[in-house]
Amino acid sequence: MNRPEAASAFRPAWPEHDPQRMARDFLLWRHLRVVRARSMRILHKALSGGSSSRPAKTVYGVTMWPNWGDKTYAYCHYGTYGTYLADLIASIEEPFCFVDIGANQGLFSLIAGQNAACKKIVALEPVPQTYERLVKNIAANDLASRTEALNFGLSDKAGTFEITLSKGHSGLATLGEHGDQLPGEHPKAKVRLEKMEKLSRHLPEDLPLFIKVDVEGHEETVIRQLLSSPEASRIIGIFYENDDRWTDKHAVNGLLDHAGFEHSRIYGRGKHYDVLATPIGY
Secondary structure, three states, X not given: OOOOHHHHOOOOOOOOOOHHXXXXXXXXXXXXXXXXXXXXXXXXXXXXXXXXXXXXXXXOOOEEOOOOOOHHHXXXXXXXXXXXXXXXXXXXXXXXEEEEEOOOOOHHHHHHHOOOOEEEEEEEOXXXXXXXXXXHHHHHOOOOOOEEEEOOEEOOOOEEEEEEOOOOOHHXXXXXXXXXXXXXXXXXXXXXXXXXXXXXXXXXXXXXXXXXXXXXXXXXXXXXXXXXXXXXXXXXXXXXXXXXXXXXXXXXXXXXXXXXXXEEEEEEEOOEEEEEEEEOOO
């Protein structure tokens, strides 16, 4: 792949995570963190009614407005997602742009803001209520000058479409057909989708891009848009979620292979895990 100088000269030293530690984490500690977050969520919800008059510091060191009615917020507050992506973001020492596709309430955008080398953050969140919390959390961490919060999702079509929500778990919002099989209530909402051309207008022209993709089954479409764009040559890494129940991992792998990316690291076990994809040779 022909990569411009800004990206070709940039070789992040991605941190190594001990395989034994990772095995223990995903077999035991991650499950215990889930139990803790869910238990404390119930307690906080009972004591405060689910909200608060001021932001709170999370385990990750960033500040977020409490939303104890939402499991996703509880997971952010108590560190259920582990430190793997946070470690990757912190390890980048040269100027870069962090692109957060499926930002939800902004946890990883806020974490990116802790790294002084992150000169710009572009965070996409299509669900209006969740987007409002994203904007508030960006402000609470004094990141408005470095961050663009965009109230749309990335797709291969533009317009207004229906998304399936999961009541009490904002992170499960999905454009996929599996939405109706989500546990509990699954109301619908209208969201705006845009193609890559629209997102490109918000990306700096002179910075390498580190991209997080968490879109609950829409990963193949999003990654195809990213890799078919002129910006593909500036991507230093894509950290994306895979769930074998609704993601075609072979199709995603094919897209990455064709674009000159390798699936560098896998974080997780079983059918649900995260992947770091980087350009071959990085």
